[in-house]
Amino acid sequence: MPPPPADLRSDTVTRPTEAMRRAMAGAEVGDDVLGDDPTVIALEERIANLLGKEAAAFVPSGTMANQAAIRALTEPADEIIAHKDSHIIHYETGAPAAVSGCSIAPAEGERGMFGPDELDRLVRTPNIHAPRSRLLVIENTHNRGGGSVWTLEQVRAVTDRARAHGLRTHLDGARLWNACVATGRPPKDYAACFETVSTCFSKGLGAPVGSSVAGTPETIARVRRFRKMMGGAMRQSGILAAAALHALEHHVDRLAEDHARARRLAEAWASVPGLGVNPAEVQTNIVYVTIEPRLGTAQQWCAAMRELGVWMLPTAPARARAVTHLDITDGMIDRAVSAARTLSGR
């Protein structure tokens, strides 16, 4: 039998471990729409506590977490300020427009980041003609930025300025856990800069389903209302919350292993002819690689890698992405390196 593929497409592909499945099977449950699922309540308390917020809501996906938060913090015709490569712009089906009726002013900056001056440039002077600048959304780590990490100082500089402008603030923290492991900062420190924070359990943490939004009780009450409106209120969801609790307990510190493997992969690929990658930019678990035309398009190169048991996603005509996670072993990284060498004729 061939070895299992090295599935580097995304950190969403992880499958629940045996121990996680046992935690799920043994979960005490109730009806969360009626407010009495004890495992969901325990998870929401744990998240609120970890993030230093008063309340939190468990939601089915990271997209719903972001969109329910955006809906809770804005009014139709408001404008959101977010980096031009943000997940909320590219991967959430235009939801800010459809769900909240908001436009987005895209910020420029290297690897998903920007400073207070860029914020100043985008905030509109109140005027009868203009949309109202209302909400700043920051993504940490930044997905299309290459898993880049905003330092706490960078976050503070921009969110302090946002508050000075009277803006509200949301953190898309789908990979906040990775940022915290990379910087050694507790999640609370980052969360303190924002009114609402979304986090995800089904990326690197390895749970099958689930995200959360944390904030004040008033804002989270609104989030719960919009979660219900979007069809995201669940019943015996303690089964899923148990997986998230297990992940928080056992799968956060080990993200450091994913980061080390991503770095090793980038360092090895950097010496493969025809591939472009800067290992110094690999701060967490995401590796972007550019592919020279002589190796084919990114799509062709990924198809050839797949033949060799290495699965990746092309993300642009000459660019592909590899993401390390719970189910990626050292042997799989070795295979990803030797497969790339084979395709380059080395």
Ligand SMILES: *Cc1c(COP(=O)(O)O)cnc(C)c1O
């Ligand atoms: C994955 C991701 C999300 C949420 O995605 P879902 O697939 O809806 O859970 C949100 N933000 C970022 C930055 C992400 O990478």
